[in-house]
Amino acid sequence: MIQKKELPPCPVATIIGLIGNKWKLFIIRDLLTGSKRFGELRKGIPEISQKVLTQNLRAMEEDGIITRKVYPEVPPRVEYELSDLGDTLRPIFDLMRVWGRNYQKLVKE
Amino acid sequence: MIQKKELPPCPVATIIGLIGNKWKLFIIRDLLTGSKRFGELRKGIPEISQKVLTQNLRAMEEDGIITRKVYPEVPPRVEYELSDLGDTLRPIFDLMRVWGRNYQKLVKE
């Protein structure tokens, strides 16, 4: 799963390297509510293109954060799911959700 | 401080819009240990260029996450600090730090 690659010594830099871009954050947000098909993820993140979604899913799979299950059907079905490791990001997203809600409230005065 | 601008309805999308890029995450990481001068931030984030650091600091100031204090000295001194709002991101970074350390441990087996 997890590749043995050069990790920065700083743990915060490590997590930034893994999920420090908006597309991956959006993908995780959507997978926190359960496994999703490729097309469902596209619908959940309308601004993402197919290419970029594929790229990020591949990278996250390599990093051990998500799993990919292909069902040999026609038309093909592919399900993406948070791995056990990926699911441990949940508390972080819970806090982010709370923080985001608070910010929205502040902006609305 | 905080500008009244178009926020996405999803709170996670909101926080991603504010700090969902690696530079801002690095900046916050460094400011969590106290206020920093411009040059100190550059040293703490060696891969960032002056231009990009300036751009991100300006954006974060506009969003109310950091404050900027200019001391009318020669040579000039400018201190950046997390605002009260910015400091409420601390628990998120605490969790990220823990998560990053755990990931490092996993990779090292």
Next chain:
DNA sequence: TTAGATAGGAACCAAAAGGTAACCAACGGA
């Protein structure tokens, strides 16, 4: 007198990220 320190701004260029369109496989249904 001139270099050095600090925190930028502006202009220009290079690199990375992202978008678009075309193509694929293989089956079911009209």
Next chain:
DNA sequence: TCCGTTGGTTACCTTTTGGTTCCTATCTAA
């Protein structure tokens, strides 16, 4: 027989992001 469906890949092009260099101001110290 041909279309639609799904989840891609690839090539090519555009947009965004980031890097580099040069410039500024003002005081201190050599």
